[in-house]
Amino acid sequence: MSVQTSESPFIFGRKAVGNSFTDRENETAKLVANFKNRVNTVLISPRRWGKSSLVKRAGDLSQSDSMKVIYIDAFSLRDATEFYTVLATEVIKGTSNTIETWIDHVKRFFSRLSPRFSFGSDPLNSFELSFELESMEKNYQEILDLPERIASEKGIMLVVCIDEFQDTANFNESALFHKRLRAAWQNHQSVTYCIYGSKQHMMSTLFEKQSMPFYKFGENIYLRKIPVNDWVLFIIQKFAQTGKKINESIAQAIAVAVKCHSYYVQQLSHLVWQRTLQEADDFVFTAALDDLLSQNDMLYQRETELLSDTQLNFLKAIASGIVSGFSNKETLLKFGLGSSANVNKIKKALVDKEFVEFNNNSAEFLDPAYELWFIRTIMKIKNRSEL
Numbered sequence: 001m002s003v004q005t006s007e008s009p010f011i012f013g014r015k016a017v018g019n020s021f022t023d024r025e026n027e028t029a030k031l032v033a034n035f036k037n038r039v040n041t042v043l044i045s046p047r048r049w050g051k052s053s054l055v056k057r058a059g060d061l062s063q064s065d066s067m068k069v070i071y072i073d074a075f076s077l078r079d080a081t082e083f084y085t086v087l088a089t090e091v092i093k094g095t096s097n098t099i100e101t102w103i104d105h106v107k108r109f110f111s112r113l114s115p116r117f118s119f120g121s122d123p124l125n126s127f128e129l130s131f132e133l134e135s136m137e138k139n140y141q142e143i144l145d146l147p148e149r150i151a152s153e154k155g156i157m158l159v160v161c162i163d164e165f166q167d168t169a170n171f172n173e174s175a176l177f178h179k180r181l182r183a184a185w186q187n188h189q190s191v192t193y194c195i196y197g198s199k200q201h202m203m204s205t206l207f208e209k210q211s212m213p214f215y216k217f218g219e220n221i222y223l224r225k226i227p228v229n230d231w232v233l234f235i236i237q238k239f240a241q242t243g244k245k246i247n248e249s250i251a252q253a254i255a256v257a258v259k260c261h262s263y264y265v266q267q268l269s270h271l272v273w274q275r276t277l278q279e280a281d282d283f284v285f286t287a288a289l290d291d292l293l294s295q296n297d298m299l300y301q302r303e304t305e306l307l308s309d310t311q312l313n314f315l316k317a318i319a320s321g322i323v324s325g326f327s328n329k330e331t332l333l334k335f336g337l338g339s340s341a342n343v344n345k346i347k348k349a350l351v352d353k354e355f356v357e358f359n360n361n362s363a364e365f366l367d368p369a370y371e372l373w374f375i376r377t378i379m380k381i382k383n384r385s386e387l
């Protein structure tokens with residue numbers, strides 16, 4: 001492999017921003033309009049298709065003196081108390097930009113709660129609030145209403161974006177927590193909420209089931225994949241910008257190999273780019289794809305070892321092109337899936353473990369790189385065409 005001096009034009013594992021961000025014009029416009037029109041939005045997609053990047057883009061475009069966008073990531077939060085603390089901190093930080101105003105806001109907008117604030121070595125970025133646990137349990141409402149009170153007093157609009165929302169379902173008494181959110185949010189006039197997350201199944205349950213507190217909370221958007229043609233243009237352009245070439249058919253092969261999954265298209269493009277001196281060829285593409293799979297080999301191996309035999313057989317059936325009708329006698333027998341009652345159990349387990357998802361009743365691997373690895377390593381088939 002050659003040593004590259006210029007920086008890779010492909011990014012993965014971080015939000016796609018600026019000119020690393022491609023396509024999604026309609027979704028961006030839709031979100032921007034929802035923020036402006038105070039329509040709450042629920043954005044759902046499998047892992048790493050581009051939710052966080054999209055919301056960040058729409059948020060950046062919407063940010064102005066009269067509209068402030070704040071972001072909360074529920075991923076690392078353990079309980080409702082942490083959520084309230086982060087919400088309070090981000091709302092205070094996001095609605096003004098001087099330390100004096102923060103302190104003033106803390107004094108003015110809290111009456112029952114008396115938070116302590118602390119500053120780190122870089123006060124502008126490491127401002128934090130903390131609350132007494134007991135007082136927080138009684139007065140959580142004050143924090144939930146904080147965005148609305150600040151926004152209406154300042155005559156601005158606030159957009160509160162909450163990423164990885166599905167993780168709040170792991171909080172203790174999460175149903176009560178969700179009820180409290182919903183009860184407060186439905187009275188807010190100057191705040192719009194944008195909730196997003198993966199774990200399609202759990203997110204849909206939270207937002208679509210009539211018995212759940214978030215039923216008809218706002219507009220539910222299921223993110224689609226970026227289409228092949230857009231990826232092809234993007235890849236060709238990124239190669240060109242760094243003085244390299246790639247033809248349409250190899251650019252297309254990259255997107256198709258990983259089924260247009262945003263993260264993997266960027267990662268595989270990067271691996272091809274890295275190995276390309278002047279112009280990408282088939283040899284480089286094959287080596288890059290092998291590289292992608294071997295990087296994940298250990299992880300995939302470990303995850304696969306945890307599956308039961310019938311779960312493994314079920315994945316083999318999907319990899320062989322079966323997408324529905326798993327309970328047919330013939331399929332049950334051919335793939336060793338046990339009884340049809342067992343099929344339901346297998347489905348549920350594989351969806352919970354995020355191996356598989358069902359779209360319009362048809363089964364698909366959630367991770368296209370894992371699917372390729374599975375076909376090669378477990379089924380011992382080199383190319384999909386041999387299936």
Ligand SMILES: Nc1ncnc2c1ncn2[C@@H]1O[C@H](COP(=O)(O)OP(=O)(O)OP(=O)(O)O)[C@@H](O)[C@H]1O
Binds near residue numbers: 023024051263267
């Ligand atoms: N619009 C886009 N244009 C180009 N690449 C993108 C785009 N959106 C996402 N990506 C690529 O996909 C990766 C994952 O994007 P992002 O983190 O936004 O997805 P996510 O759905 O929020 O993922 P997670 O489920 O892990 O939170 C990015 O690092 C980037 O490589």
Ligand SMILES: [Mg+2]
Binds near residue numbers: 051052053163164
């Ligand atoms: Mg994300």
